[in-house]
Amino acid sequence: MTSLGFLYPGHSAEDDYPRMEQLIGSNIRLGVVxxxxxEDAHRVDALIEMGSAKRLAAGVEELRLAGAEAVVWACTSGSFVYGYEGAHGQVRELARVAGLPASSTSFAFAHAVKELGASRVAVAATYPDDVAELFAEFxxxxDIEVLSVRGSGIITAAEVGTWGEDEVLALARAGDHPEAEVVLxxxxxxHTAAYLPLIEETLGKPVLTANQVTAWEGLRLADRRVNAPRLGTLFTREPLVQVD
Incomplete structure (x- = not known):
């Protein structure tokens, strides 16, 4: 049994994790704390506070007691908002406190794009435009070329969590770019775990979504590789690169 730990902010789409655990169908546990x-707000000051060291440290002990072999901060905006160097520092501190290999969703996206051998991406984000642009800068x-950025102006995670298949698919279509190799x-x-095959079939290219890459990053940290086609192209490939 491989046990992976995920620090998830609040309550929105955490049910993607038991769904992904089932789809992986192996002796792997995706534990969420x-x-x-x-404040639930896609606003820079609120996001910086959301990803603060004290908030992350508060959940670490529960993951350790559950036997986690690696921990991932399962939040994109609460990591890239710190900038590249700041996000590195956030992960280093998380690893120090947890005593485990650690990462975050922002780095998971970077590693996953390179795993697919891609370099040109389009961003289809739920965020307001200014926050979406910060993700593009990350x-x-x-060294990933961002060809286009589509924001949706959604302020709260609570609202994003209510989106279903139609809204997710519409965002993916709107955010695609004809020259992009991958859509982020x-x-x-x-919620995206249930829709990945449909989105990829519709766009005709790989799609990387936040909870999907977060689960994959935990597996990467634990040196586990699984084949789970219903979780998209990322989960059907042999590794191309090892990224530190």
Missing amino acids: HTDIG MKAV MPDTAL
Whole structure:
């Protein structure tokens, strides 16, 4: 049994994790511990506070007691909002406190794009435009070319969590770019685990979504590889690269 730990902010789309655990169908457990988010707002100051060291540290002990072999901060905006260097520092501190390999959803996106051998992406985000642009800047900092950025202006994770198949598919279509090799959908508050094959079939290319890449990142940290086609192209490939 491989046990992975995820620090998930609040309550929005955390039910993607038991769904993904079932779809992986192996001796892998995706354990979720909820962190206190403070103010639910896709606003820079609120996001910085959401990802603060004290809020993340509060959930670490529960993951350790559950036998987690690695921990991932399952929040994109609460990591990339710190910038590349700040997000690195956030992960280093999380690893220190947990005594485990650690990462975050922002780095999971970077690693997953490179795993697919891609370099040109389109961003289809639920966020307001200014926050979506910060995600694009983070991707550029890891040498990924961002061809287009589509924001949706959604302020709260609670609202994003109410979106279903129609809204998710519409966002993916609106955010695609004809020259993009991969479409990125960066919000762990967005339910996507049930829709990945449909989105990829509709767009005709790989799609990376926040909870999907977060689960994959935990597996990468634990040096586990699984084949789970219903979780999209990312879960059907042999690794192309090892990214530190």
